[in-house]
Amino acid sequence: MSRHSVQAWLLLLPALCLLMAFTYFPTVQTVWRSVFSLGTQPSDFTLENYQFMMEDDVLHQVIVNTALYALFTVPLAIGIALVMALWVNSQMKGRGWLRLAYFTPTVLPMIAVANIWLFFYSPEIGLLNQLLGLFEHRGYNWLGDPDLSLYCLMVITVWKEAGFFMIFYLAALQSLSPELYQAASIEGAGRWTQFRRITFPLLMPTTLFILVNAVLNAFKMVDHLFILTKGGPNNASNLLLYYIYENAFSFFDTAYAASLTLLLLLALVALALLQFGVFERRTHYR
Amino acid sequence: MFTKGKKWLLATGFIASSFTSMAHAATELTMYYPVAVGGPLTKVVDGMIAEFEKNNPDIDVKAIYAGNYNDARIKALAALKSGKPAQLSVMFSIDVHELMDLDAIIPFDEVVETEADRKWLQSFYPALMENGRVDDKTWGVPFQRSTIVMYYNKDLFRAAGLDPEQPPKTWDELAAMGKQLTKKDASGNTTQWGAMIPSTGYPYWMFGALTKQNGAVLMNQAGNETYFNQPAVVEALQFWQTLGNEHQIMPKGAIEWGTLRQNFLEQKTAMMWHSTGNLTAVKKNANFDFGVAMLPAKQSLGSPTGGGNFYLFKDSTAQEREAALKLVKFMTSPEQAANWSIATGYMGVSQAAYDTQALQDYVKTFPPAAVARDQLAHATAELSTHQAGRVRKLLDDAIQSALTGSASAQEALDSAQKKAERILKRYR
Numbered sequence: 001m002s003r004h005s006v007q008a009w010l011l012l013l014p015a016l017c018l019l020m021a022f023t024y025f026p027t028v029q030t031v032w033r034s035v036f037s038l039g040t041q042p043s044d045f046t047l048e049n050y051q052f053m054m055e056d057d058v059l060h061q062v063i064v065n066t067a068l069y070a071l072f073t074v075p076l077a078i079g080i081a082l083v084m085a086l087w088v089n090s091q092m093k094g095r096g097w098l099r100l101a102y103f104t105p106t107v108l109p110m111i112a113v114a115n116i117w118l119f120f121y122s123p124e125i126g127l128l129n130q131l132l133g134l135f136e137h138r139g140y141n142w143l144g145d146p147d148l149s150l151y152c153l154m155v156i157t158v159w160k161e162a163g164f165f166m167i168f169y170l171a172a173l174q175s176l177s178p179e180l181y182q183a184a185s186i187e188g189a190g191r192w193t194q195f196r197r198i199t200f201p202l203l204m205p206t207t208l209f210i211l212v213n214a215v216l217n218a219f220k221m222v223d224h225l226f227i228l229t230k231g232g233p234n235n236a237s238n239l240l241l242y243y244i245y246e247n248a249f250s251f252f253d254t255a256y257a258a259s260l261t262l263l264l265l266l267a268l269v270a271l272a273l274l275q276f277g278v279f280e281r282r283t284h285y286r
Numbered sequence: 287m288f289t290k291g292k293k294w295l296l297a298t299g300f301i302a303s304s305f306t307s308m309a310h311a312a313t314e315l316t317m318y319y320p321v322a323v324g325g326p327l328t329k330v331v332d333g334m335i336a337e338f339e340k341n342n343p344d345i346d347v348k349a350i351y352a353g354n355y356n357d358a359r360i361k362a363l364a365a366l367k368s369g370k371p372a373q374l375s376v377m378f379s380i381d382v383h384e385l386m387d388l389d390a391i392i393p394f395d396e397v398v399e400t401e402a403d404r405k406w407l408q409s410f411y412p413a414l415m416e417n418g419r420v421d422d423k424t425w426g427v428p429f430q431r432s433t434i435v436m437y438y439n440k441d442l443f444r445a446a447g448l449d450p451e452q453p454p455k456t457w458d459e460l461a462a463m464g465k466q467l468t469k470k471d472a473s474g475n476t477t478q479w480g481a482m483i484p485s486t487g488y489p490y491w492m493f494g495a496l497t498k499q500n501g502a503v504l505m506n507q508a509g510n511e512t513y514f515n516q517p518a519v520v521e522a523l524q525f526w527q528t529l530g531n532e533h534q535i536m537p538k539g540a541i542e543w544g545t546l547r548q549n550f551l552e553q554k555t556a557m558m559w560h561s562t563g564n565l566t567a568v569k570k571n572a573n574f575d576f577g578v579a580m581l582p583a584k585q586s587l588g589s590p591t592g593g594g595n596f597y598l599f600k601d602s603t604a605q606e607r608e609a610a611l612k613l614v615k616f617m618t619s620p621e622q623a624a625n626w627s628i629a630t631g632y633m634g635v636s637q638a639a640y641d642t643q644a645l646q647d648y649v650k651t652f653p654p655a656a657v658a659r660d661q662l663a664h665a666t667a668e669l670s671t672h673q674a675g676r677v678r679k680l681l682d683d684a685i686q687s688a689l690t691g692s693a694s695a696q697e698a699l700d701s702a703q704k705k706a707e708r709i710l711k712r713y714r
Contacts, residue, residue, distance in 0.1 A: 039673075058683075118542075118544060118545060119545065119548075122542060122545040122548070122549075123537055124479070124537070124549050124552070124554035124555075125545065125548055125549055125552050125554055133475070136473045136475070137475075138473075138474075138475040138476070139475075141537055141538065141539040141540070141541075143486075143540070143542060144485075144486070144537075144539035144540030144541060144542060144690070145539045145540075145690065146539075146686075146687075146690045146692060227544075229486070230486065230487070232486055232540060232682070232683075232686055233485070233486070233539070233540040233686035233687070233689070233690050234683045234684075234686040234687040234690060234692065235683060236690075246675075246679070249356065249360045250356055250675040250676075250679070251673065251675040251676040251679070252384060252388070252673070252675065253673075253676070
């Protein structure tokens, strides 16, 4: 090894140690646990935890829920973020305040936010139903209705995420060269064409970055479930990570939780590969 | 979320442990405790602990507020695994089978030595000991214990032409009075409901009341058999369903545990079933005349007990166990139990607590405080089995699926029973 690469490795060492201790070692341990224990007890090699996955109809529902959750929240959050960014990037009075307003949900802690939304959604006394009451509508039992509760959670997620993604789009928009737009105007391109031919393609690297984050977050953000629905009613709003938590800490079934964690991990890896594989080729880096 | 949380925990744990090793006291105790009903209860506990330390300068107690019951158990067990165990904790009374399966706790019988101590163990209300006693040993000593009671709005009773001193005593009366108390506006939307029974948070607990009232129990004392699909149990769930869809005195779908008190305080419901632990909070915040009554009966009156017990952890020295016992005895002594009951609404855990001057005076000026105690005569154990979390959730899911109309009561409970059976058969 050349002196140069020794030096490089030494520089990487601290980060590598942390990654080993807090990422790779626990991952290996998770795999180990999932095939060598039952409940909290160690056992011989067993596939029982994985067999149970096949039979566990709650898990099947949870997987469907999680997929729906990602499918709705990711495009919505990104779309709204882009619109908001374009909006606050334009020349207008008070746009500083507007940016701040859009970004505020991101700054608030999720648990606090969930407690506020709990009272928005609450039937009888909640804000939403009181607003509907103005129109003589009886309102809904938002979180208590299995057909609605998951979508109620999605709304919160989109509301919370969009402002965060907007910041990235805003930064990217401000780095776009005005000359391109001037040139386009001279050629007689309309605003829509400018957006489609210039803005959107040049934002692709940012979109990819945001997409990866949004997908990860769709699987990771479950804080609000603890306050709002606890996965209910009857698992209608249960998500994979929350189900893992339930198994590990409410049911003490750490082994099954480990198997589920592995499932989550594989899903995330697969999604990441897919995203980079498909979008990377279409993305234009300057 | 998890990795971040873990690192943070490690860091704070490290700092905390380096601090404690600096402090000097003969015996150090760590105790986790939960608060499940909201309100400034941590201050009350801190006050009690401070008084104990004043009386026992050689014992140093770190009482750590640990969230709800679930969180408290997680933290206590995590501390155990990390090698910095708590010596005692207040945890859910129904965690007893799992804590035993994990070999984490010891029975009080192994720690008490004197005759006086043994008598102390017998001094609590028997109904409160049901969840703490397994295999003829006492594993949990009652502390923050409750039953479900019915809070009702006397003003709304008067407005509906009902006698405010005669709350419903039977299921039929509940439905009939509920109808009189349910108000609709011109466009047919309900503006005021007759009654609400929460079905999130702890649905199995509320259901335990209905089944007891219908003359059934949900499990055996050994915690390895459940009776979810017995006819009387199914009937109880069907009755709960009818309140929403047939009598229409309760909103359909799940009713949120966390916001129910607010619903009652804002007079959106004339009656609510809730923990006695809410009593003081309701008393402080209600700007109307309210009453507290025992739950109505079908075959008999009934409510499960609920709440938290003291447990002693196995991983402790003889000296620590002795100190822990001292603390438990102090916290459950009649005077402290009386203070605690007045401050929170949880019940005094022994007859002696209700015999104290303080609690007697309080009950005289505020009779609802005695309802939970009187209901104890009709109380039963709360659902508690091996693998309690999983089994509990099976029942919760069944209840919710029946109440939201996605399955019939019979189907839902059959399926829950079948799954519970599969889990519990290896504990027989």
